[in-house]
Amino acid sequence: MRLNIDDVSVVYPASDGRPPVAALSKIMLEIGDSEFVVALGASGCGKSTLLNLIAGFLAPTSGRLTLDDAPVRGPGADRAVVFQKHALLPWFDVLDNVAFGLQVQGVALAARYETANRFIELLGLDGFQKSPVYKLSGGMQQRVGIARALTCDPKILLMDEPLGALDALTREKAQELILSIWNESNKSVFFITHSVEEALFMGTKLIVMSPRPGRITHAFDLPFSRQFLAGSPARGVKASPEFINLREQVLKIIFADEEAVAT
Ligand SMILES: Nc1ncnc2c1ncn2[C@@H]1O[C@H](COP(=O)(O)OP(=O)(O)OP(=O)(O)O)[C@@H](O)[C@H]1O
Numbered sequence: 001m002r003l004n005i006d007d008v009s010v011v012y013p014a015s016d017g018r019p020p021v022a023a024l025s026k027i028m029l030e031i032g033d034s035e036f037v038v039a040l041g042a043s044g045c046g047k048s049t050l051l052n053l054i055a056g057f058l059a060p061t062s063g064r065l066t067l068d069d070a071p072v073r074g075p076g077a078d079r080a081v082v083f084q085k086h087a088l089l090p091w092f093d094v095l096d097n098v099a100f101g102l103q104v105q106g107v108a109l110a111a112r113y114e115t116a117n118r119f120i121e122l123l124g125l126d127g128f129q130k131s132p133v134y135k136l137s138g139g140m141q142q143r144v145g146i147a148r149a150l151t152c153d154p155k156i157l158l159m160d161e162p163l164g165a166l167d168a169l170t171r172e173k174a175q176e177l178i179l180s181i182w183n184e185s186n187k188s189v190f191f192i193t194h195s196v197e198e199a200l201f202m203g204t205k206l207i208v209m210s211p212r213p214g215r216i217t218h219a220f221d222l223p224f225s226r227q228f229l230a231g232s233p234a235r236g237v238k239a240s241p242e243f244i245n246l247r248e249q250v251l252k253i254i255f256a257d258e259e260a261v262a263t
Pocket residue numbers: 012013021022023041042043044045046047048049050
């Protein structure tokens with residue numbers, strides 16, 4: 001899988017008396033097989049706009065996006081989105097929520113339940129198949145959302161602040177779970193977060209974006225998720241001098257951008 005974002009800009013047109021918004025400018029980004037790319041940046045720098053472009057919810061004003069050399073022209077089963085608010089169907093139970101993407105694709109009932117059950121088990125939700133989703137905790141609902149995204153076997157998972165609504169402990173556990181699923185499934189991931197620590201821990205590559213208009217100003221290759229997956233404890237990785245140095249470097253970049261926006 002190779003996603004190519006080539007010189008892409010987005011301008012939202014003027015509306016309701018407000019001027020046009022230059023949301024992204026000249027974005028160049030490649031996401032390859034098994035890469036975990038994390039986007040970080042001050043609020044309004046265009047992270048969600050970039051995710052919406054990849055998902056095909058939005059077309060670029062200029063530039064090109066291709067997935068395995070084919071232009072991205074709209075949403076498709078090769079890209080699955082996990083949102084912060086789980087976007088689950090409250091009147092369905094866990095099994096039907098997880099199987100929903102396959103139902104939309106017209107997969108027969110027995111086959112879609114078989115696939116859904118595999119991912120329910122992978123996400124640690126076995127036994128909850130018949131539970132209505134509104135009865136589950138936030139962390140469990142998020143796992144249902146991830147299981148649903150995985151059932152369609154996408155080439156790339158697009159995650160927009162998926163863990164933002166979770167408490168600190170659940171969030172750390174969910175980070176570790178996502179990393180082990182990513183490691184096993186070999187999917188590519190594009191992941192948005194506001195947490196510098198989460199970004200550094202999860203990604204194989206970090207892009208830092210600046211607002212007005214949104215640009216990629218810095219990119220870092222990251223070793224930390226591999227260290228965790230090779231057996232180092234997550235807290236130990238996050239407390240290592242290498243991690244802390246990079247965290248401070250990235251925080252400086254983001255604070256400078258936020259101050260520039262505020263002035
Ligand atoms: N539909 C729209 N019409 C006009 N402007 C928009 C629209 N969607 C987003 N914007 C503007 O484009 C810019 C980028 O928005 P976007 O949501 O992509 O940023 P973000 O980095 O994801 O922000 P946050 O971190 O706050 O979620 C912002 O200034 C936002 O107000």
